[in-house]
Amino acid sequence: MSNFDILTPVLPESVADATVVVWHKKVGDNIKRDDILVEIETDKVVLEVPAMSDGILDSILEPEGATVTSKQLLGKMSELAVSGGVTRATTQVSEKTPSDRHSASLTTNTKSSDTVSPAIRRLLAENDLDVSQIKGSGVGGRITREDVEKVLSSENELSNNQENADVKPLTPFNHIGDRDEKRVPMTRLRKRIAERLLEVKNSTAMLTTFNEVDMQPIMTLRKTYGEKFEKQHGARLGFMSFYIKAIVEALKRFPEINASIDGDDIVYHNYFDISIAVSTPRGLVTPVLRNCDKLSMAEIEKQIKLLAEKGRNGKLTVEDLTGGNFTLTNGGVFGSLMSTPIINPPQSAILGMHAIKERPVAINGEVVIRPMMYLALSYDHRLIDGKESVSFLVAIKDLLEDPTRLLLEI
Known part of the structure; x- marks a missing residue:
């Protein structure tokens, strides 16, 4: 065997x-x-x-x-x-082919042909039943169709009971008056998320700074070139590629925000791997978009779509989730207007994007309605000073409000 x-x-x-x-x-x-x-x-x-x-x-x-x-x-x-x-x-249990079972049953039934009619012999053979295990209720002990069906019903019930025994029972509800509670074990991923959140709270000096950005220039650009972009590159021109491009340019100007603390050392990274927060059925995960400074906007959109699909389908690998120097989370897709995102250790900062809402704003002394979005940068104050954090966020704002600068890198 x-x-x-x-x-x-x-x-x-x-x-x-x-x-x-x-x-x-x-x-x-x-x-x-x-x-x-x-x-x-x-x-x-x-x-x-x-x-x-x-x-x-x-x-x-x-x-x-x-x-x-x-x-x-x-x-x-x-x-x-x-x-x-x-x-x-090749197991110790010998398996018979259908023809083997048919022949064996016919052989067994032939030995008791006086109590088994041809029709019953055929029924026994079809269901691989042993005639010696069936007690006939007909005249002279003859086996009837009802006798065979009774045995088949008994075997099916036994099989169903065995299958039900193999299935783990659902966690029972605790009944409190007319209200119910259900206790389920925490998944390993959820446990790890909880541990990391507590780790950030206890081991970093986390602060959050806010700003807002006028999204009208990007929305106009997407409306003008979105269809042509999709036809040429096979990917939709979304907001994320603009966000990633702006983040990379801002990180180049403020290397501390792309760095991390390792003991008593500061590790400066000369590459730009951005973690993208993705919501999955198992919880929040942060797959990594690598070498973002070398990717075109079309490549960024395609890779983000691929990572999101893998996350939803549970196909992310350990390699997809390893590394990352800075995290982008977009709560706006769920309708979040403002939040204070939590740093993804050992990184030093995380940028939160939010829902785009039309609001009255003052431009050149006039009140106009513009599609506005709040930005939130949470950062580790042990490494990043307030000046750098605010300046970084202003750089993001300026680049998004004038996306031409992303192409010119100015």
């Missing part, structure tokens, strides 16, 4: 262990190569464990909810071998 092990994937150095989230297969299931057997959740991503070949799932050693480490044994499979043109499982 040829068996092989189902192992936890190799976890990154920064990840000590993981949790078994769900087994997609049950013991005894036939498995095809590349079928997803089990999902493993780390504090960053969900890892899928595929089958390496066709086979049958023999055992599950680590059930759902178990904590596992890198390369730990999760279960075992028996490999399928091809013999005589028929694929058979």
Whole structure:
């Protein structure tokens, strides 16, 4: 018998262990190569464990909810071998083909032909039933159709009960009068988010400064060139590419905001990897858009769309989430008018963009209605002084209000 092990994937150095989230297969299931057997959740991503070949799932050693480490044994499979043109499982349980079962049943039924009619023999063969296990209720102990159907009904009920026993019961509700509460375990990602939020609060001197930007120039530009841009590049001209371009230019002018603290040292980064906050069904994650200073606006839009899709589908990898020198979060897509975003450690700053709302503003001594957006920069005051933070935010504002400067880099 040829068996092989189902192992936890190799976890990154920064990840000590993981949790078994769900087994997609049950013991005894036939498995095809590349079928997803089990999902493993780390504090960053969900890892899928595929089958390496066709086979049958023999055992599950680590059930759902178990904590596992890198390369730990999760279960075992028996490999399928091809013999005589028929694929058979190399397990200790012999499997019969439909024709084998039919022949065997006919042979067994022939031994008791006096109590089994041809029609009943055919019904027994079709359902792989043993005549010796059925008690006939007809005249002279003859087996009737009702006797067979009774056995089939009993077997189906037993099978359903077994399947229901394999399914984990839902967490019961606590009834408090006419109100209910439900207690569910916190996911590993949610635990890690909570830990990082507390870490930021306790280990940084975080402040937030605000400004506002007139989005009319960018909205006019998008309206004028958006359709042509999409036809030429195959990507929609969104706001994010303008934001990223403005951030990169501002970071070049204020390198402290692109730096981080490591012990007693300040690490200045000569590259521009921007983390993009993405909301997923599992929680907020921050995949990284790398080398943003070398990307065109079309490339930025395409990569952001790709990362967002991977986040929604649970396909982000550890590499997608590793690194980043500065974070951009856009709460405006959910309607947020203003917020104080929390720094993503070990970074030193995060920029929050918000909903664009028409408001009356004074321009050249006149009150006009313009599409305005609030900006919020949260920063670590241990590294970044107030002057640099305010000047950085003003630079973002100026670049967005005159997007031509983004192209000229002035």
